[in-house]
Amino acid sequence: MTKRFISFMLALTLAVSGCKTKQNENTNQTEQQTPQVSAPSFNADSAYTFIEQQLAFGPRVPNTPAHQRGGDFLAAKLKEFGCDVTVQNFTATTWDGKKLNARNIIGSINPQAQKRILLASHWDSRPVADQDSAAADKTKPVPAANDGASGVGVLLELARTIQQAQQKPSVGVDIVFFDAEDWGNSEKAGNDFEQPTGNSIDYIGFCLGSRYWAKNPHKPNYTAYYGILLDMVGAKGATFAKEAYSMQYAPSVMNNVWQTASRSGYSQYFVDTQGTAVLDDHIAPNTIAKIPMIDIIHTNLNSGGFFQDWHTTEDTMENIDRGTLKAVGQTLLQTLYNEQ
Numbered sequence: 216m217t218k219r220f221i222s223f224m225l226a227l228t229l230a231v232s233g234c235k236t237k238q239n240e241n242t243n244q245t246e247q248q249t250p251q252v253s254a255p256s257f258n259a260d261s262a263y264t265f266i267e268q269q270l271a272f273g274p275r276v277p278n279t280p281a282h283q284r285g286g287d288f289l290a291a292k293l294k295e296f297g298c299d300v301t302v303q304n305f306t307a308t309t310w311d312g313k314k315l316n317a318r319n320i321i322g323s324i325n326p327q328a329q330k331r332i333l334l335a336s337h338w339d340s341r342p343v344a345d346q347d348s349a350a351a352d353k354t355k356p357v358p359a360a361n362d363g364a365s366g367v368g369v370l371l372e373l374a375r376t377i378q379q380a381q382q383k384p385s386v387g388v389d390i391v392f393f394d395a396e397d398w399g400n401s402e403k404a405g406n407d408f409e410q411p412t413g414n415s416i417d418y419i420g421f422c423l424g425s426r427y428w429a430k431n432p433h434k435p436n437y438t439a440y441y442g443i444l445l446d447m448v449g450a451k452g453a454t455f456a457k458e459a460y461s462m463q464y465a466p467s468v469m470n471n472v473w474q475t476a477s478r479s480g481y482s483q484y485f486v487d488t489q490g491t492a493v494l495d496d497h498i499a500p501n502t503i504a505k506i507p508m509i510d511i512i513h514t515n516l517n518s519g520g521f522f523q524d525w526h527t528t529e530d531t532m533e534n535i536d537r538g539t540l541k542a543v544g545q546t547l548l549q550t551l552y553n554e555q
Contacts, residue, residue, distance in 0.1 A: 254552040255380045257544035258372060259537040265292075265368035266360060266449065266535055274340035274356035275363070277307070277315040277395055282339065289320050289338060289367065289392055296374040298322030298390065301433045307395040310420030317394040319424050321433045324377055328387030332551060333442035333506060334373070336366025337396035337424065337496055346526035357526055359397075361513075361534045365449030367392055369544045376548065384551040389439065393424035393496050425496035429503035441468045442508030443550075444497040448543045450522045451536035453513040454483075456490030460498060465507035472509065475550050481542040490514055511543065 268288065273281035286302075294300045303319040320338070340359035347353050370390050377383055399421030447453070461469045476485035497508040513522055524530045 252382065252384075252552045254545070254548040255376050255382075257376060257541055257548050259541040259544065261375065262368045262372035262540045262544055263535060263537055265371045266364045267532060269338075269364040269367060270358055270360055270532060274342075274358055275338060276340050276342045276356050277317050277398070278313075285338065286318055286320060286394070289371075292371055293320065293322030293374060293390065296322070296371070297378040298324055298374055299326045303428065303431070303433055305424075305427050305431075307398075307423040307427065309398050309423075310400045313398075315395050315398065315423070317424060317427075319394055319428050319433070320392040322374060322390045324374065324388040324390070325383065326387060328385070330385075330554070331387040331389055331439045332554065333389050333391065333439040333500065333508065334370055334445070334547065335391040335393055335425070335442065335496060335500075335508075336370055336445040337363055337394070338367050338392040339363065339394050339397055339424075341397040341526055344526060344528045347528055349528075352528045355528050357397075357528065358531050360531050361447050361449045361522060362525060362530055363397065365447060365535060365540070366445030369445055369448060369540055369547070372540075372544055373547055376544075377551075384554060386440070386551065386554045388551060389433075389437075391428060391433075393422075393428065395423035395427075396421060396425065396496055398423065421494060422496050422499060426499040426503070429499035432504065438504075439506050440554075441465060442497065442500050442506050443468070443472065443547065444495060444508060444510045444512075445543065445547075446495055446510060447513040447522060447525070448511060449535040449539055450513055451534070451539060453522070453536075453539045454516050455485050455511050456488050456514055456516060458490045458495075458510045458512055458514075459492035460495075460501070461509035462489070463492075464497075464501040465509050468507055469509045472511070472546065472550055475553065476542070476546040479542075479546055479549055481546055484539065484542040485511075485546065486516060488516065 272285045275282045275285040301321040307315040307317045341357040344357050400419045473485045495510050497510040500506045500508040
């Protein structure tokens with residue numbers, strides 16, 4: 216998606232004002248603890264393969280055969296890994312008036328558990344490589360290895376790992392693959408960001424799947440203890456700062472995950488520093504569904520931008536690093552297994 220950045224001062228204002236905003240009571244219950252249960256090992260090679268398999272379909276742009284085949288693959292894999300699968304079909308209207316045949320794909324683990332954790336990533340590809348340096352490539356679709364497929368690959372491997380583990384987490388887990396996230400207009404997005412007073416965000420066509428899901432959850436009255444969104448979590452040397460909206464809406468969740476990563480030896484990836492605010496799929500769950508949700512997203516600590524090949528035709532498997540996948544996947548598993 217555009218992941219349009221807010222200026223430093225606005226991000227700082229949001230972070231400060233967020234301290235005055237009443238947090239969802241669930242976030243206050245997310246305490247940092249010494250791990251009570253050792254999580255199973257996350258297989259980065261397997262996650263890498265799941266990313267390769269997505270790219271083999273071609274760019275998963277809505278209304279294309281590659282998108283149809285890619286979605287079928289994800290639903291089948293979740294079912295193979297023992298999840299209760301729900302496919303949420305919807306029609307999305309883009310900023311320029313196009314109609315997209317879209318679907319959110321949900322896999323539920325331990326569906327009977329009352330305490331639930333929401334994990335998510337978007338699975339669609341951006342239709343235009345508008346950040347490409349070559350003018351001839353700017354209208355081509357993005358392969359979306361890192362910006363989309365990496366988070367999906369991590370979550371597929373997490374589901375596979377839990378299914379095969381002798382000991383499973385006590386909580387229920389809902390994996391949601393959001394569709395139609397990355398169609399929006401980069402130049403116009405983000406002119407009207409949501410303030411704690413409740414004004415609406417100007418998405419300009421981004422995050423359509425997460426907004427639809429937040430208004431129409433896959434189960435009536437669905438709620439979760441908290442949520443974690445993955446976005447661009449596969450590049451070599453990735454750094455994940457504490458994204459500003461996440462710290463506004465779910466600081467306890469964010470701090471818990473970062474401390475878990477540090478105890479697991481991944482503090483070089485999960486950097487304990489304030490990040491900028493990013494328009495992403497965690498906004499609608501926070502503001503509409505009222506589920507405290509954080510965003511684990513790669514941002515460059517110095518420049519404030521994203522990885523080098525973001526929104527270009529070069530977002531291919533060459534960007535994907537098994538070490539980064541391992542850090543993210545193992546941290547997520549340990550976070551789930553810490554829950555009681």
